[in-house]
Amino acid sequence: MDLGDELLRARVGAARAAIEALSVGKIMADCRRSLSKLGALEERSGPPDSSNFGHFEALIQVLQHPYVSGICGVNKSFLGSPSSRAHVDLVGMYDGKPAWMVVSDRNPKHVSWPELRSRAEILVQAAVANPVTRPDFLIFYFARGVERGVAESFKSEFSEYQIEVDDLHKFSEVEAGEWLLVDEDQEEESLSSSWISLPVKAAVMYRLKVAPAIVFEGEVINANEYTESIVGIVEHGLEESGFYRILKDVSRDWGGRSERVELVNLDTTALIGLVCGISNGVASSLAWCSVKQLQKKYSSFGHFFKTQALLELERPFLREVAMIFRERQPMVSQFAWKEFDSIVSVIGGPDEQRRAAALHDCLKPFIVPDNPSERVMALPQTGRIHGKHKIVFGTGDSSQAPTLTSNISFVRAAIAKGMALGFIEHRPLALTRD
Template sequence: MEIGEIEKAKKRCESVITTIENLPLSTSCKRTLLKLASSELSFLSSLSTNHPSQNPLSINIGHVESVLRILQLPSVTGVSRVCKPIVGVYVDLVCTLGKVPVWIIVSDRNPKYISWSDDCHGSKGLRSRIGSILVAAKSTMTLKPSSVILFFANGLLSSIHERLREEFGAQDFDFGLDFDCEEMLEGEWVNVVRTRSYKESVSVEIKLIEDECDTLESEVVVQEESTELRENDGYFSCVISSMRLQGEEDFLVNFDTTALVALVSGITNGCAERIVDMPEVELEEKFKGNTVFVIAQARSEIEDPVLVKMGSVLAGKRGIVCKSVLSEFKELVSMYAGTNEKLRAEQLLKSLMVVNDNPAERVMGLPTTRKLAMKNKIVFGTGDRWKAPTLTANMAFVRAEAQFGMSLSTINHSPRALTGD
């Protein structure tokens, strides 16, 4: 391998490392990717520049580049595991794609060297590898994907492409992004694949769980709908009116109790500055032992208004709420809400579709712990079954489920409390 090629490969590694550091991934996922890229860079740096190899050098940085390119897709969220073995098989990405959990397998091999059958030396062919992955995917409960997606970065021979269709029912899959386009990430231009093209790439999907939409229709509890809005509720009214009163599966958002409370809270709806300016004696009398907690939320609201974020998230969407959340929310409102908060709660509930508690099996398969409480598994699991992201401030649950490698579609917001407004 020529010195120029070694230096070019080293620059690719350095570019990948920079990109990894800027990606919004968990610490464990970043650590795994950085270890792979740094290991490749160390190997390349160890090569003698005075006596470069005369033989072509096989480098692995292309595989990490391809994984990162998929990670940059806007539709890829809830990444819980990267380049790790799961139930005995290697999976490049465990994530949510769109609104469903998937496993993604990435190949950066030259298509000429991708064999279908096992060879006489014991090396597994693509057929055996896929078979093992599908067995593992079907055997796990909490990490079970709706589908397995195979991404061949350098393309695939037509003969093998056809066998994937015939034996595994694979269907061509479109990630929905031009791989030659640059992406804006965290306010900076990032393009780790500037020196290569993915025009020849091939993606296929093998579905494991069929669409359950037809069976969910009977679970809807009819809720009275109303477009009547109170004029003095300001931005709250704008957010509610921007939501759909009817909508299809692609436009659903699942509300947990924290989201409902945040929407109707006095802090969110104009009382934040008044709370911050309130004398300490009045604060203690009104909020008792929760004074510090409420003030912190009020200051947070002034700096980063919750309704602004929720407005962008909920516009054009249909909100759903499961019965257990509805019951808990009504109880909280009856006990702690003031007159205005109660009126907003009433208006909000008229804009939502109530569904039965019916959590997905994979979520219920999680162990029940303090952070993974049964009531939370029911809420997030019901959203998962409806393929609706859950709007929540319950980051303890989100972090806990991620530790088990599960990928759930969630939309986070800052917590807000009822104030008696």
């Protein structure tokens, strides 16, 4: 084995480890598999200097960026005009907003301005052509930088898109698949070697805004509402439960934060998960029952309840949600709350209805008018894309809030249409009538 083969194997191993280290929120499972297959293909294409493996490494560098998440497409193309298509390396979210990402590992001497301008124009045309797939940002990442003339022309000719140059040099090392901020005075020799391929100092990322970003302008809960919510919890007799601790987290004074408040949009499935018996102490008794016993109470859903009870004992739902609420203020669309309230009032048991009433007391300041984004509402109606889902997910999208949901069929259907959609998946749960 010559030195070139050994180098390629080492880089391939580092790349595989980097892909595995990416968090679930960074990239969807099928996209992770696509990346792995792409890496295997590049591995077979020859020595690193004669293959596109540098481009593959640059893709992973972008994925490791802290503002990049929710990757739902790899190597996608979109119609720019009747005679041209725009190639996009990654489709996902950047700082909570939909983005198309284009990655280059070319030698700066071989990046010509006419060629780059032509590609950027096609990408802009494709980005604004369809409201369903339209991103807020176009991201151009040059792993080896660009020459000064190209950089100046880029910023000058695309100034109408509020082009910004992201400072990549404040992120100088990677730990567990994430870029870290480090002291600017830190010696380069002391930096971590956990990069798959440490970007040269010339690496640059350009960000073009192609759609207006809608900023959440709603009010955060104040101290008086916080006090009223806690009183409501005590009145419902839930002050000793894990559910109470969740609501206490939700009801804290979000207005005391100095930084921007991140949001999470709760859909009907998430609300049901919060109040259902399985996540509130019934799982143990259900787990001890046989499927046949459960079928007497839940008919054909006996096996589902058995499975969910066992999963709850292994990974408590409220514990997982608590981690989200520590970082994100909840929001609920009016449609989602009305649907949830209707379901609980019809099939919820007494305890589940009591928890739903306490939940309403705490979430009342966070229930917002339905305000779905234009792009989500533009999704065509299909068997998996219904109007009610577009309202709920679209309201979260317009507030730059990922939706906490188990409705993955809608998410996958939207992604299949080329849309980058912010979401956090949770396992499905149902009311137990306790």
